[in-house]
Amino acid sequence: MWNKAIEDAVDKIRTNINRFGTRFPHVSEDGAYLMNDNDDWTNGFWSGMLWLCYEYTGDEEFRLAASRTVEDFRRRFEKKTVLDHHDIGFLYSLSSKAQWIVDKDESGRQLTLQAADHLLKRWRPEGGYIQAWGPEGDEKEGGRIIIDCLMNLPLLFWAGQQTGDPEYYQIAAMQADKSRRYLVRGDDSSYHTFFFDPKTGEPIGGATHQGYTNGSTWTRGQAWGVYGFALAYRYTQNPVYLETSKRMARYFLERLPEDYVAYWDFNAPVTDGTSRDSSASAIVAAGLQELIGHMDKDDQERTYFEQGVMKSMTSLVQNYSTISENTEGLLKHGSYHVRGGLSPDDYMIWGDYFYLEALIRLENGGRGYWYER
Template sequence: MWSSAIKDAVEKIRRNMDAFGTRFPHVSKDGAYLLNDNDDWTNGFWSGLLWLCYEYTSDEAFRLGAVRTVEDFRRRFADKKVLDHHDIGFLYSLSSKAQWIVEKDESARQLTLQAADLLLKRWRPSGGYIQAWGPEGDEKEGGRIIIDCLMNLPLLFWAGQQTGNSQYRDIAIMQAEKTRRYLVRGDDSSYHTFFFDPHTGEPIGGATHQGYTNGSTWTRGQAWGVYGFALAYHYTGDRVYLETSKRMAKYFLKHLPEDHVALWDFNAPVTADTYRDSSASAIVAAGLLELIGHLEDGDPDRARFEQGLQDSMTSLVRNYSTIGQEAEGLLQHGSYHVRGGLSPDDFMIWGDYFYLEALIRMETGNKGYWYER
């Protein structure tokens, strides 16, 4: 099943390279991807898909396409106003860092280190966190962290390993710890976002930006936690992050509907019209693969996670993929920002990326681009 799904995905991505040209897919509308000029937080996922396809097929066309995206990320770096957020890790881990991992290209390594330095500038010493959105001093966003940032921290951990500069690692750990303490609730669910006084660092309270309510559990946020804390454990060896990933994974799997693919928010009213978010389940599948890789054979939770992985991936392939269809996207029924009215129930480029990352890891063992192999 996995190899057939990968083959179908690779051919779709090959066609998309021609159709998209130099532009980047974001989310879709009416079944067609909306394209941009590399000015959104999602553009690294297209680059990551191309690198995955190149490594899987050894087809030079995918390599050339991936390298072109890295050159575009080099151009983007000169225009830092479109990098004024914490998602620099999403952008450069899957583009230039991927090129470094695959080809050991020194210019790609240097670009990735520059990106890590830019992310480091979002550290706010007075508050003790990496500011998610907006410039320093922003009255609205100045005290906000969000759970997504866990997936940006591998860029800092990697930079620390590459340079020997402990500041990268220290700040990544402080951010992971603040996320664990304030965004993960006592019942193992999560807030999407949390606010602090930007001057004193005093906690103000949890909230949401894309979830159903401030106190609900936005499923994609929970998914970032599952994968992000597993990656924090990979880099630090601190078992508190492994246990946090396990707790969040159990919560996610426990609250899935019968077909094992997440609704957009675990607390949203369930009706026949409630949106799914297949991208959240794809992220968790990739995260479970990372998590399982850190568990001993005798771990009592290992079998549960392995079964959850099989159930979710089987359902994604059979019920949500576009296998055999003339489609641009790989996964149907993703949700971007339901309350904001942005592309519910359509293709999401990050859903496609994590779906293919999980498939290829299950088939070949390729772990992707979050850390050196």
Template sequence: MQMWKQAIEHALQKTRENIERFGDQFPHVSEKGKYLLNDNNEWTDGFWSGILWLCYEYSGDEVFKTAAQKTVESFRNRLGTNQKLDHHDIGFLYSLSSKAQWIIEGNEDAKHLTLQAADVLMSRWRAKGGYIQAWGPEGDPENGGRIIIDCLMNLPLLYWAYEHTGKEEYKEVAVAHADKSRRFLVRGDDSSYHTFYFDQETGEAIRGGTHQGYTDGSTWTRGQAWGIYGFALSYRYTKNPLYLETSKRLAKYFLERLPEDDVVYWDFNVAINSDTKRDSSASAITAAGIIELLTHLEASDPDRNLLEGGMQRSLQGLVKGYSTVGQPAAEGLLDRGSYSVRGGVSPDDYVIWGDYYYLEALVRLDKGIQGYWYERK
């Protein structure tokens, strides 16, 4: 579709400019129209690396490849110094940087680095509770028993490590965490909790909650998006039909609640008025996740048309109403992403993960470039 090509060309040009703007630093979220940069110490820094690799695969331009390779060296240094890796987002960091390099170039050093990163994620497994701890050190009184739905997107790092080593514990931990997430984060009406708490000693379920959603019982749209894509990826690796069913359920819930312009607000339960914040990144993640989900559905699946049509509507809504096409000074690809509305942190700004998933969805539709969550067959 010509619309996708034009959006991709805009992303390529913007990324070329951003390579010069950002230098050796990494974009996170924006403030007053400028990306806040860091020295590779945020959970989001893999998304910039992923954007560079996607641009290189799509265009073949060595400028993107050189910049992407430099980011992998930065991630090698980060792992060596263990700089701010006391969280579960290791998959976001290393799947889109070193694993991407392995997938594209077959670089053995990149493969080894990615396996080391998988071991860092494994260190967050809490055997007593049977889950991967999201944030903070083991035994932390606030977060020691907490899982969050985002972690489903980090599990592919462990599945991939199992495929490359044959060590069953990688897959066992990923499956156990996916099962626990399905049981406790997904509600009976197909909505989702952002987080859930367990007793650290016994693993007994305590309660659902939120960190960035409207209320503990509401449905944060980005959390629902993580679930759609994350369960689809767990299905790809395990072929457990329950994961596929769960991804579909979450996706249908999301699409049935699209607003008039097809790009969601930041929470499905928040009151809608002229000041209500959007989250374009939630729609971008969902579009990319449904593209993955569709690859696992039969042509005769009764939900296929709903899902494919909703994905197309979401992506067209982003391109037509939220892309920065025609804004030469813009640094991001999408307007109106939200990091933390409740916390007042970049509630209506560029967010680098939104840019990544938007571009991933576009290049997959246009050229079949699948992203870096699994090996290409």
């Protein structure tokens, strides 16, 4: 099943190279991807998919296409095009860092280190956190952290390994600690975002930007926590991160509907029209495989998590994928921003990326580009 799904995905991605040209897919509308000129937080996922396809097939066409995207990310960095946010890791881990991991291209390594330095500039020592959005001093966004940032921290951990400079590691670990304390609730659910007084660091309270309510659990946010804390454990070997990933994974799996693919928020009322978020389940499927890799073989929960991966991925392939369809996307019924009215209920490029990463992990033990191999 996994091989068939991967081969189908590879064929679609090969066709999309010519379809997309120099532009980057974001979310879809009426069955076709909306494209942009590399100015959104999502653009690294297309680059990452090309690198995954190159590693899987050895086809030079994918390497050349992936390398072209890295050059575009170089231009984006030089021009500082919409980089005033925390999602630098999503952009550069899956593009230039992937190029370094796969090709050992020194220019890719240097660009990635520059990107890590740029992310460090978002550290606010007064509050002790990485500011998610907006410039320093922004009255609205100055005190905000977001659970998504856990997936940007591997960029800093990696930079610390590459340079030997402890500052990268220390800031990444402090952000992970703050996220664990304030974004993860006592029942193992999560806030999407949390606010602090930007001058004193005093905690103000949890909220949401994309979830159902401030007190609800946005499923994609929970998914970022499952994967992000597992990656933090890989870099630090701090057992509290591994336990937090397990707790969040349990919460996610225990609340899935019968077909094992998440709705967009665990607290949203379920009706015939309630949106799914297949991308959240794809993220968790990849994240669970990272988590399982760190668990002892005699850990009683290991089998439970392994079964969770199999059930979710089987459902994604059989019920949500576009296998044998003439489409641009790989995974149907993703959700972008339901609360904000921006949810086309179709392909999301991050959903496609994590679906492909999870498939390749299952098929041959491959990895994404969150860490060195």
